[in-house]
Amino acid sequence: MAVSGTSSTSGTSSTSNTVTGATTGIANNFDQFLTLLTTQLKNQSPLDPMDTNQFTAQLVQFAGVEQQLKTNETLGSLLSLTSASTATNAVGFIGSTITTDGATTHLANGKAEWQVNMPQAGSATITIKDSNGSVVYSQTKALSAGDQTYSWDGKTSVGAKATDGLYTVTIDAKNIAGETITAKTQISGVVDGVDFSGSIPMLKIGDISVALDKVKSLVRTA
Incomplete structure (x- = not known):
């Protein structure tokens, strides 16, 4: 049984x-x-x-x-x-800042951030899309090897101010030799709720849901 x-x-x-x-x-x-x-x-x-x-x-x-x-x-x-x-x-996670694998985060008060890991130094075309899948910003820039933070000020490619909400980043990276490499992205945010409706509790960062077993790191606020 x-x-x-x-x-x-x-x-x-x-x-x-x-x-x-x-x-x-x-x-x-x-x-x-x-x-x-x-x-x-x-x-x-x-x-x-x-x-x-x-x-x-x-x-x-x-x-x-x-x-x-x-x-x-x-x-x-x-x-x-x-x-x-x-x-x-x-x-117990509520009120703490967690980090998890992901590409979608919040734009709030003109700021959105992603943690990026590059296996090798090179260049990357960074594309940001809104919740409807429409491209709002794109740029090509050099990235160093290892972990780094990519910040977006909420300005679109035409200089307009994007509205607060969820935005997804895509990074098409190449190394110095021009070979395609995979850049991994992570997001961070403060947990403001927990969803118990599924078999695994889901931590809520606004509209973003993170499975409890997918949390990479946690920082408790004082």
Whole structure:
């Protein structure tokens, strides 16, 4: 029997009730089986005794099933405790600044930033798109090898001021030899909420959702 656990209270209750009910049912059948076996053994004919090996095998099977159900019940309880612990830990992230892999971040007060990692020094064409997928800014610039921060002041390619919101960066990079290389991007932001609707708590940075297990680093604010 498979046991599943979720972070929601209803899911945990359903799992627990199912396993408990099954355990109760098998326990009742087990008692009935022992009563029937004992009665048959008491009333068997001395001249034609029953095959006790068969009853022993059935007894072992019943014991194995009962043990498995108890194991599943224990696992269900452990999953519930783990989910509760994970939820508590997730709430502890609120107010902290986290960093995660990603290309979409917020433009606020004329500023948006991405952490960029270049495996080699070279040049890159940097393109920024709004939430509708429209290109609002593009430039080509030299980037050094390693980690660095790319900042955008919110000005579009035609000099207009972009509205605050979500923007996605794309970096097409090449090394000094002109060979294509992959530049990785990360985003940072302050956690202002947690979404528990899925199996893994999602940390909220405004409209951006970050899975708890995808957090690369955390800085707690005083």
